[in-house]
Amino acid sequence: DQQVKQNSPSLSVQEGRISILNCDYTNSMFDYFLWYKKYPAEGPTFLISISSIKDKNEDGRFTVFLNKSAKHLSLHIVPSQPGDSAVYFCAASALTNAGGTSYGKLTFGQGTILTVHP
Amino acid sequence: GAVVSQHPSWVICKSGTSVKIECRSLDFQATTMFWYRQFPKQSLMLMATSNEGSKATYEQGVEKDKFLINHASLTLSTLTVTSAHPEDSSFYICSASLQLDQPQHFGDGTRLSIL
Numbered sequence: 647d648q649q650v651k652q653n654s655p656s657l658s659v660q661e662g663r664i665s666i667l668n669c670d671y672t673n674s675m676f677d678y679f680l681w682y683k684k685y686p687a688e689g690p691t692f693l694i695s696i697s698s699i700k701d702k703n704e705d706g707r708f709t710v711f712l713n714k715s716a717k718h719l720s721l722h723i724v725p726s727q728p729g730d731s732a733v734y735f736c737a738a739s740a741l742t743n744a745g746g747t748s749y750g751k752l753t754f755g756q757g758t759i760l761t762v763h764p
Numbered sequence: 765g766a767v768v769s770q771h772p773s774w775v776i777c778k779s780g781t782s783v784k785i786e787c788r789s790l791d792f793q794a795t796t797m798f799w800y801r802q803f804p805k806q807s808l809m810l811m812a813t814s815n816e817g818s819k820a821t822y823e824q825g826v827e828k829d830k831f832l833i834n835h836a837s838l839t840l841s842t843l844t845v846t847s848a849h850p851e852d853s854s855f856y857i858c859s860a861s862l863q864l865d866q867p868q869h870f871g872d873g874t875r876l877s878i879l
Contacts, residue, residue, distance in 0.1 A: 680867055689770070689857045689870030690808070735807065741865050750796060750864030754807045 649673045650738050652755035661764050665723040669736035669755050672717065676738040680752070681710060681721045684733045693734075694721070726762045733757045767791050768860050770871025778879055779850060785843045785874045787858030793838035794860035798868065799831075802855045814841040814858075848878045 651670045659665045667681075677698035682690035696703040696710045696719070703710050709722045723730055737752040767790040775783050787797055795816045800808040812833055813821040820833035830852075832844040841860075845852055855875055859868040 678865070682870075687855070687873065687875060689768070689859075689872045692867045692869060695867050750798075750861065750868075751810060751813065752798070752859075752868060753810075756807045 647672075648756075649676075650736060650753050650755040652734075652736060652758045654758050655756070656759040656761070658761045658763065659726045661728055661762055662725045665721075665726045665730065665760055665762065667721040667723075667734050667736075667758050667760065669719050669721075670717060671719075671738050673738070673740070673753075674717070675740040676753075678739040678741045679710070679712060679719050680737045680739075681708070682735045682737060683730075684735060684757070686733075690735060723760075726760075728762045728764050731760055731762050733759050766860075766862060766869040768858065768869050768871040770858055770874055772874060773872060774875045774877075776877045776879065777848065780847055781878075783845045783848055783876060785845075785856055785858075785876075787841045787843070787860070787871055789839045789860045792860075792862050794841075794862075795838060796864060797835060797841040797858055797860045799833065799841075799843050800857045800859065802857060802873075808857065811843075811856075814843075816841075845876065848876070850878045852876065853878045 680695040681693045684690040694705050694708045694710050712719045735757045736755045769788045771786045797814040799811045802808045811826045814833045814835040816835045822828045835841040857873040859870045861868045
């Protein structure tokens with residue numbers, strides 16, 4: 647059962663334009679969401695996170711939006727740069743509603759390959 | 765801050781060999797670390813939660829006797845793949861966070877290839 651889904655395997659964007667990466671989740675217990683960027687043969691790099699008490703969080707060129715009713719989050723990158731080309735993973739965690747050994751565990755989506763063309 | 769180091773980055777060994785992978789938090793103490801596995805073109809799958817000074821918690825389907833985890837100090841967790849076979853070939857990644865309600869930071873991963 648895939649609790650976190652990224653339905654777009656890939657996305658191609660022109661440099662300077664906006665990149666929008668989407669993520670859906672099914673577990674209503676999730677209350678903390680993160681986006682990671684990953685290059686091949688490297689570990690994921692943390693980009694930005696959002697708590698379920700917010701619907702938007704912004705950090706420089708990166709903005710994450712959360713729609714709890716739709717169980718949907720998205721990452722906006724603007725303006726997109728060629729160096730942003732990588733695999734992007736969304737991840738979710740249940741903090742408030744998890745206890746014991748479940749606390750802090752991350753569930754990842756399948757990833758979206760972003761390619762930004764010069 | 766929050767740097768996680770993983771060693772080795774690449775291992776090639778014969779079937780039946782045991783392989784140890786180290787995960788260190790370089791500039792912070794981590795009472796909890798996490799071990800993930802990623803197969804080609806797939807997502808990261810949590811294998812186990814490593815708890816300092818106590819037994820690891822394994823996810824369903826992960827053999828605890830196959831994947832031994834030791835978290836002997838607040839800055840070091842090790843994953844030992846015992847009697848490795850070709851099907852254990854994968855990309856293993858560890859993570860840690862300053863606090864569990866803060867983002868996890870990942871090591872660079874270990875590419876394990878069993879011949």
